[in-house]
Every structure is written in C-alpha cells, then in structure tokens.
Amino acid sequence: MGVCKPIMVLSQKNIISAIGILLIAMAIAFFIFSKDDTDIEPLMKILSDEPRYSTYEFPKDSTIIKFGTQPLYIPTGLISETIKRDMILKRALSEIGMKLKFYPFLKGDDINFFLDRGHLDIGISGDMPTLKAAATSDIIITNLVQKGFTSIVAKKFVLMDELRRKRIGYAFGSNAHYSLLQALTAVGLDENDVHLVAMDVYEMPKRLNAGDIYAFSAWEPTPSIVLKQQKDAAIIHRNLNSGYLYFWGGFSSDHNIATEYIVAATIRAIHWIQSSNENLLAASNWSKKASEKLTGTNLEISAEEIAELAKKDILGMRQPSHIHESSLDKESSLYKEFEFLKTVGKIPVSTDWEQMRKSFDIEIAKNILAEPLKYKLNEYDYTGQGDQDEQ
C-alpha cells in the first residue's frame, strides 16, 4: 500500500489535469476553427469560383438588352419570368430593332457586379443592392417591383438578442443582409456579436437543418421552405424591404424608348398577375422552374405556395408600381436604410442622399400609368417561350 498509494494519488491528479487540459483544448479549438467567413470577400470568391456565371456570355451588340433577373426572389421572379414571356414587349422592342436577353442570378449583388462592369443593362434587386449600385454606379431606378418582407429564420423561436454568438447565414450585400444588420442593431448587437456565415440563399434550408447555422436571413421563398421542412423553425424577425427595377444609366439615356417599354412591361406584368389567380399561379410556376434551373435543385415549395407568398408582397397590393416621392424623403425608410448602410460601411460615407435621389426616376412609371392605352397596360400576351431568351 505504501508503494501503491503514491501511484494512485498521482494518477488521480493526472486524470483531473488531463480532463482540464482537454476541455481547454476543445474550447480553444472551437473558437479557432469555428467557421467565420466574414473576413473573406464572398462576392469575389463566389464570382471567381461560381461555375454558372462563368458560362454567361455578354454580347457586345447594343441591340441586345441584357437583363439580370433573380428567379429566387419572390415576387420579382414572377414579374421577370412574366416579362420574359411578354410578346407585346418583344414585338415593341423588335420594332425598334432590339431584343432582350435574360441572365438569372442568385442575388442582387451578383447582378450589380456585372452591371458595374457593363455586362448588364437592367437589373432587378432589393433596396440594399439597389442603393449600393446607386451609390457606386450610374443607374436609373424606375419602378418598384417588390414590397415585402425579408425574414430572419431560426432553428427555434428565440428573441433576437438570443442570437448572440450564434452562426447566422446570410447572402452578402442583399436586402436580407441589411435586414439582419438592422435587426441586430435594434437589440443592441452588431456583426461582431454573432458569427455571420455568407452563403447562397438556396443553401440556407439545408445548412439550417444540418445544424451548421443557427439562423439565417433571407427573402421569400426560402423562409417559407424552411418553415415547411422544420416544424420547430420560426421566423423571429421580419423587415419590410422593397425591390426595384433599374437600368444602367448609359442605356437609359441612349435607349429611353426601350426603357419605357420595359418599365411598361413590368407594370403590365404586375397587372396581369394581379388580375387573376390563374395568372398568378402561372407566373409562380414559371418562377419555380427558373429557380430550379438556376440552382440545379428542386425548390421545396409548390407553385401555389409561391403564389400565396407573392400575394403578401407587392402583387397583393394596390398602387404598386411607381415610386412615391415621399419614399425618397429624409423621413422615409429608404433614407434610413441609406444612412444605416453608410454607418456599417456598405456604402461610401461620402455618398450624398441628394445625389442618390437623382438615381430615382419617379416620373417614368407615373407617366406610363397615366397612358395605359399607349403602353397597353391592360393588354396581355404571355405566350412567349421564356427560355429562348435566357442565358
């Protein structure tokens, strides 16, 4: 016992020390190796590696109008897919020797990347990427194409401040990104208090389910897909966002007729979708197919569900299309978003709001609405084959 006792005592001490060291090592490893993609510039990374974009061809022919769309973005995906099939527009453009070519993208920042480099003429994006583009590029924003919510979805119902130290998926530079930052700020948190994980919006349901992320911020239909798949998942915050149709400044000034036709086509598409449930469902189906073609995966949501989501957005609203002057006031939410984006460094601090306002052409849509006959706002022909004009 005299020999064994020191050995036993030593072993006990060793075991306790070993456990303590192991726990410390695990904690250190967790913090060191926990993913944090916020330091990497996701846009460059994605665009340099993104195979689908790398196959896009952007012809230098100025008669081809290159239109960047977001099939995954409800309801703009419905609108853009409807425009794609608009034979009235096609004929009108054909008369002026032009045609449209559509390029689907995963998010607005991706559209802006190509627009900025002159590869695209038209874009459809949420307010954050639109404001960013307006701050950094020469664009003309013509009408509203979305007025709905982006949502922060969590694995279970928690309060926003319970996201501290959690991994949160987001699409960098998107509406949802802004909504997330704003929601965090509202409860006294900032980017440093959470682990932001940049990812494509269609990846979010899978990664939430796998436990890789605790929550994500995204636009429809992604939140609805997750709520359908995971019974415990819940929307813990929503933010009203808007989406806009905008043109590269040079195109708009060079091709103002084409611009008007396209703006009119947007308004017409909205009217057509709003006019009946069948139209809404048809547009939803087109949007779903386009999304699935873009992502290469099945969208875990039905066309009917897409239609319901679209109705909760601008397509369910009256007075949808034109941009109200009041929305450009310094009291408006758009201005507040502009200021917020400056404070978080997403927009150059030196950007002036008055300069930004000049990017908004609020008259074009109003004028078109004032001449419904001329622009055939209430005539519809959507018999076109959308994929013929698609990249």
Add this chain to the structure above:
Amino acid sequence: MSNKPFLKNLFPLSLQSKIVLYFGLMFIIVITLIEVVKFYGVPFTNFEGEYRALKSEALGKLNLVADLKKERLQRWIEERNDGMDVIAQSTLVKNSIKQLKQIIQKNVEQGRKGDQLWQAVKKEQIYIDLRNHLRLIKSTYGVYNEIEIIDRDTKLTIATTYNPDLGKKIQEADVYANITNIDDIYIALHKDPHSQEGKFVLIIARLVNIFDPVDNSKIISAILMAYIDPKDFIEPLLHTGDGLGQTGEALLVDKNRNILVPLKHPLSDGKRAMPLEYQITAKPATFAARGEEGIVISKDYRNVPVLAAFRHICFTPELRWGLVVKRDLTEVFALLHHSRSYTIAVGVIGILSALLFIGLVAGKVTSPIKNMTDIAHRVENDDFTARAKITSSDELGFLAESFNSMIDRVENWKKQLEQQVYIRTVELTEEIDHRKLAEEKLERTYKKLKEQSALLAQTEKMSAVGTLVAGTAHELNNPIMGILNFAEYCMKHTSTEDKLYTVMQDIENEAKRCAEIVRNLLTFSHVEQDDDNVYQKEGLATIVERVLKLLSYRIEKQRIEVVMHIADDTPDIYMNSNAIQQLILNLTGNAFDAMENSDKKQFGVDICRKGKFVQITISDTGCGIATESLNSIFDPFFTTKAVGQGTGLGLSVSQGIVKMHEGDIICKSEEGEGTKFTILLPIEKRGQKNE
C-alpha cells in the same frame, strides 16, 4: 496531540452523519441537476427544458395573437377597400357624378354660387338619387358614418350623406395629394369634421374616373370618401379576442409613430394620449412603424417592461401602419415564474424528504454498528457480558454474530490466560517465597556464617588470647598461690596489732585479687573450651538466690533494694550452672558497682518464660552506660572503671557464657538512669531447641 486534520477535529462526524452528508449531498446534487436540466434544458443540445418551452410558448402565443390581429385588420381594410371599389366602379355612381357635374356647371354658368347654387343642386333629382344611393350603401354596409363625393377639380363636395357638407371644401388636403391615380388608395385617421367632440374618424378615399362623354380622352375625376368611426370597428378588432390577459394591449401607429387609437393605459405622467397627437417612442412601435416585424422584450410607453409583438401592415407601398400587441412581462412570465417556484418547491421538498429518508436509513444501518461500538467499549472495560444484538440476517447481522463469537473467544482466552496467569503467579509466588525463604535462609546462613566467622575469628582470637591467657594465668597462678601462701603464713605468725599484719593483709588481698584475675582469665579461656557434660537442668531463680547470698554483705552495705520477680510458669533450663552463676555474678556485681554513688539503689531481677526461652532481666538504677560505649561493653578488656578497679573481662565473659548456651544478651542503658540486661536462655539443651 491529535494527528487528525483540523476540520475533522473541529467537526467530528459520526458514521450516520457521514452517510446523511454524503448521500444527502449526492441526492441534492442529483435532484438539483435534474430540476435544473428539466427546467433549463441541456446547453448545446436539443433538450430545451421547461423554462425554454414555456418561454417559447409565451412568445408563440403573443406572436399568434399579433398575426391574427394583423390579418383581421388587413382583411377589414381590404374589405373596406373592396367596398369602396364597388362603389367607385358602380355605373350608377359614375353616371350620377357625370350628370351632377354637368348640372353644377350649368348652375354656375347661370350665375348661381354659394348656398344658392347648392340649394338648387339639392333639389335636382340626380342629386337626390345619388344621395339616396349613398345612404343606402351606408345603411347596407353599416360601417360608414358618412359617404361623400368630392369633385377633384373644384375640391368641393358634390354629393354627401351629410347634408351640411354639400358644397363645402374638404379639410383633408393630403387626400388630393395622395389620390391621383385609379389605383391610389387613401386611408388615414383624421379629426372627425362632423363631430364637435373632437373625435377621430378613419377616412378611406378612392378615385373615381369617368370618361368625358364628349371628349373620350378627357377624364372627369371625383374622389369617393368614406368616414368610418374607428371606435366601431378598429378598436374592437384590436381589443377583442383572448390571448392578451389582464395587462394586454394592442395599439396602432402610422408610419410616423403617431397613435391611431387611444391607449389603454395613461402615460407615465398620468395623462391620456390622444390619437394623432401622441407619438410613441417605445421600441416596439418604432420597429413596427418603420416596417419591421418581430417580438421583443422592451419597455412600453408607461416605461413598464413588456413582451411586445410588432407587426407592419402595408396597404400600399406608402400607406403603412404599425401594430403592437403587448403584455406586461410580469403577466407573460407569471406562469414561468410559478412553474419555476413550483419546481424549486418540489425540489426542496424532494431533497428534504430524501434527507429524512436517508437519515432514517442511515440510522437503521448504523444502529447495529453503534451497538457493536458500545459493546466493544464495554468489552474494552472488561465487561464480557455484553453482546451485540442480531437484528437482521444481512451482512450486519453476520457481523454482529461474528462479533459476538469473537467476544466469546476473547472471553475464553482471557479466562484461560487469567487462569494460566494465576497458576503461574501462584507458582511464581511459591517460587518467590521459596526463594525468599532460601534467601532468608541464605542470609541467615550468611549472617550466621559471618557471625560464625566473626565468632570463629573472635574464637580464634579469643582462643589465641585464651591460650595466651591460660598460659599466662597458669604461669602466674603458681607464683600468686605462692604469694598467698606466704602471706597467709606471715599473717598466721604475726600479731594483728602489728603493722606488718596490715601489710600482710594487703598483700593477701592483692594476691587474692591477682588470683581472682587469674581465675577470671582462666574462666575466660575456659569458656572457649566448653563441655556438654556439665549441662544440667536447674532453675535460674536458684542461681540468682545463690549469687545474692554471696553478695549479701554488699547489699547490706550499700543498702540496695532487691526486687525479684519470678513467673510461676518459669521452667528449669539446661545450663552450665557454674557458668550461669558466673554470669549472674558478673552482672550483679556490675550493677552494685554502678549504684555505688546513686541516690536510688534498686536492683531488679525478672525471670519469665518466653516461648522456648527463659528470659532473665537484671536491672539497676545506677549511673548507666554512655551511649557511645554501649557497642563496646562486650569487648574484652573494655572497662569504664578506673584502672585497677576492673579487668574489662566481666561482660565479655558473660556474653561468652550466654552464647555458649545459644542464648542472647541485650543491654539497654541510659546515663544517669540505670542499666538493664536482658538475657534469653533456651529451655532445652543446646542443639535440641529446634527439635
């Protein structure tokens, strides 16, 4: 000093206490852990716990209520819109407006204006029909306070269910700004222009476009306005339905955070906030107004913590309201707190019950051990009657049984050991006694040997002295006898009056003294050469009387009182009569000598039996012997008398005589008081006294 740690010394714990403490602690930890896990869940896992579940439930409920209220409000507004749509698209209304405008135009062209104009219009059938139609709509729908049609160009009311308004300009100027297109919708709260009480009214306005019958491209625009009392519809929509509890409230704000319905509670300063006049700054209303939806814990306009679900109602991209559904946090989490209190209470009761149970079990388990401990103490204190109680047939019962068995064996061993010890002790005691006896014997033998050695040495010395003395005495005897004879011859032949006769007498006396000395010397030397044959049984009293007779003249001369006491049972003893006589003579002579100058002259003789001995005590009241001389009085030639008065041999000879008889002589003396010699002489023949 105890070697135990300080705390153990400070708080000594019994086994029962330890069991209660350890198991109790374990139980407390387990129960607490279970309750904590049950209530708060397990971190980093999917198990949420009751707290989380209740909280989620509370949040979910409020969320649901907020969603429901939003939906109902939206639907109500849509229904009103649809209703307005129907009215605005009605052919009757359109045609009536068209015709009415023509009539008004005609009257204006006729110079009528002001009241005159409108009195005339009132009488027109088309106006009456239109008004009645509007009244019918009002009564049919039942939601509109008033319905009016305003000429967009003149901004004047051209048809109304409220007659006083006819021909009046509407006060709500922003209606014109916001109603420019057929799709434009206007919904806003305003002060009721038809009320004197400062009430509020909801105005819904739509544009009615009628193509000019003459010029088809020209459009005649009118604004259809409906006034709705929010109290009748919106407030009930907000405040009906369950899910808000006692403290719940739903409030509505516009995009500038102005309240659209009165608040349920007064403000923190006690004032009542009025619609459109009070701008809420609380977070939930702010979030709702700016387009956010969610749920948050915050403070409301009363500065009271609330759980608030906020919703954004977007009728048009520009027409937006914020809806807040809130409940006081205390009420929301009352169930949670109650559940937590209940959990704690159950936990505490569980722990206390467990501790009690553990205490009882510990007591039951440790009781036999305590009993055995007591028994062990008793056994330790030599009480071998103690036995442990066997109260069960488990390990403790077996232990008690074994314990008792062990005590039995120990008791037996003890007894055996004691017996062996006793036996051995007895043996050892006997041995010791024997040894003691042997030692005593040895000691006596040694003493005797020593005495014998001394005696032998003395005897040898005395023998040598005796031989010398005898030789000398023999040598002297003859000349002394000669001198005596010659002295006696001379005396015989000398007259007594002759001086010579006195000289011859002195010579005779001195010669006789010399002869006595020689005789004593011879006697001294003869003592060392004793013979058993002269021993015979004789009484000591006889010897004493004989001696006293011999010394009668001294007794008379010195007037000595003789006290003699002889015990009746004193037997005769075997003695050498001559020697004993010599002995008594010496002692008596010494006694008489000692009393020569004493005041009291008493000579005592006591004879009695002392066991196997006869004791004779010879005492006097003389001058006594000095203490320092007492040890030497039996030494030959020791004397305290003046030179020429004694030879110093008397007591030495006396001692020799006593020893010869195997007796003992002791002297006790006190200077100035007297001397006592005690002699013990055996009754039986020497050598036979121990038989």
